[in-house]
Amino acid sequence: MSSDPFGLLGIDRATATEADVRRAYAAKLKVTRPEDDRAGFMALRTAFERARSEVRWREDYGDDANTGEAENDRATSEAAAFPVGAVAIGDVPLAEIAERTRDTLPQTTPAYAGIEPYEEDEPSETAEAPDEGAEEIHHDDGFTPEDIAAWQPIRAALDRLTDVLTATGEPPPVKAVLAVIDGDDISSIDQYQTLQAQVRELLCDRTNFFDSATGMRLPGWLSLEVFDALDTYYGWSRETTTIPYLKGLNDWLVRVRRAIELEAASDTARNQARLEDATAKLFGPKDRPAETERSRKGSAIWLWIGAGILISQLVQFLARINGGG
């Protein structure tokens, strides 16, 4: 994909705005319809997406930002998809946050520790709307009163949830947990999403995700029922995501669930599970014959058969030479 996306769209790379890119794409699309010209459409679409992310990047971070388009393509789309101010971001570009691996995360503070209205650092998709230019939300650390107001119910719900979860040290009833997260004050889709991200971070934090030195810790209140209630409600373990940070959190939660399961099992069952784990490591998993295992066994046989064929051919060849001579 070395061809110039702007060239394909027929616009000037230096001056093009996002609106220009969209208009050029729309015009070319009318004559390069996906159902008629598959290859042409795929090339056009790639050019459009790359040009758009380059222009967005420029509009968001200015001309002095690194505009290597291949990196920007991915980084910008990830940053754009970054749903909440999950970590204390400060002045670090979102793209960089998204690229951070789990190992660098302990230095950051979980968001629920302080007010972090997510609108602040999210590159706005509304920049696409025709009334663009009205937005001025990047690199701005000040919160508007609306932000604070929007944050109040989330904060309150999160506090209540923390109370319900940690009140006795024992697992709380699932009903009580659901009553908080499914309450009437968390009704809009934005609130639901924000709270979802916050609860995920809460769970990750309380299981020591952010402190890689000490490893996983399972608090007494985190029963399998409580975990599953939250996970069913928010769907973390059933999601794939391309955003490395969120993937890290989701993968961690899958591991947490496995650990709770193991913890919940009786001693005998636990020992049995460990034994099975160990045998699986030694002899490969038994539940599903991996194709690789099978091929490997097969390959030994094939090696002998192959050798046999070679030898017999050689014998025949020699015999023919001998016979011919």
Place this chain on the structure above:
Amino acid sequence: MTTLIGIDLGTTNSLVAVFTDAGPQLIPNSLGEMLTPSAVGYGEDGALLVGRAAKDRLLTHPALTGARFKRYMGTNHEMVLGKKSFRAEELSSFVLRSLRADAEAFLGHEVDAAVISVPAYFNDIQRKATITAAEFAGLKVNRLINEPTAAALAYGLQDRQGESTFLVVDLGGGTFDVSILEMFSGVMEVRASAGDAFLGGEDFTDALATELGRQLGVKPEDVSREDGARLRALAERMKVQLTEAAEANADFALKGEARRVTITRDKFDEITDPILKRLRLPIQRAISDASLKADDLHRIITVGGATRMASVRALVTRLFKRFPEYSIDPDHVVALGAAVQAGLAARHKALDDVVMTDVCPFTLGFETSISVGEGKHEPGHFTPMIERNTVVPVSKADVVAPLYPTQHEILFRIFQGESPYVKDNILIGTLNVPLRGGAKDDKSVELRYTYDTSGVLEVEATPTATKKTERLVIEGNPGSLPRDEIEKRLKALAAMKIHPRDQQENAALIARMRAAFENSLGDKRASVGRLIAEFEGVMARQNPREITEARRDIEAVIGNFERDDVF
């Protein structure tokens, strides 16, 4: 060139439409109705009945009739009608055949190709099953269109040069889809789709039927098949009543006596709450995938008959802090959109400034093993090739190497889904690629996924060394029919006797009267019985004019019996 028709093949009802100079237009069936119930059954004479007649006979002859078979698309489940069992593709093909006949009668010429809508969240196997159903009905599928996308096309056409972002919430009889679309300069672009292929209005009806059974003190397994079918039909009727009223009452005829059942809207909401809750996650995911907030959405559109339910509307209103729109009939909009797509495909001149692009709503990938140290590998991991919500058509390739240099084959297991573990995703096919050469040779394989505009996947694997391409063979996998089986069934289906279209009206009326007979008691029941005998007498004399008149007379009075409280 023949006319391309647009078909909405629904769980509960199906429709057919065509794109004309005046825009998309619905085509009525032989009864003059736009909605053809997706029901199929054997009639008195052993010929197959489709639509309303079959739906009504569901009450009187449940063993000979089938409905809601769309839920079994892409599975090996067979429905038994009388002595014969049918796959969902076959039953769907009868509905498609009936719609095709309606379109041919309406257009006055033969029709052999169609755009058919499918739930966005239909998987690859379900999509291919839909194409097979069309083939059984003698229709070539020009394209499968996702239902919410079709709905958006119908809405978008109203303001085609406008710039807006809208969210379509599509709750049909059996499936739930959410799509986010953006319109700019005549381009209709799907940004994200999410859904649940097993969540729909029928689940609400089932929940209500269970509740009614509880009130009557009967368990579903204890009632006869006929009583069960009637109870479910009553639940359906009361569910519809609750969209207008706060309470619904009815008498249910059980063992010869009328038993009172009551349901308030609050109680209905309470028993269906767990189903309602399942709507939120797909909505959340679509919005999150499109990187939008609720305020960025200019329009919220509800589609599908089940969005008429008060609780569904309330949920959408609460989530978005505003009322959803439904200016186009939620039962009609998908078929109208399918007709728009048919117009686009046929290059209708009225649509030359409109282009639509859709996405693949699932992640598609394959199983890999990851290293767990000490040379050990753990299989079962899902490696994505095409990420969900990628614009289609799309083609992506990656080079894959075998785990061990001595391998003689690589078995690619192709999955679709969002879980990082293949066990939670759907297996849609396997591809066995033989490798040549020894341990030192290059054994890498280029794996290519191509996803077309109908949402059908093709997988190719090409070993770098041989350049010999292997194509994915879906056949032999659970839920799909092998080619030779398709041919065999096609012949068998062609031989089946279908009730003639011009007699559908009579068959439907008789079925309707019999259903009313079952649902009434005492004097009224006797009156309905007399009506049936009278009409059968007229039918026997075979005078078309007399039949038409009798039909009109009966239709005028039969409603009175149906409105009755006893069911």
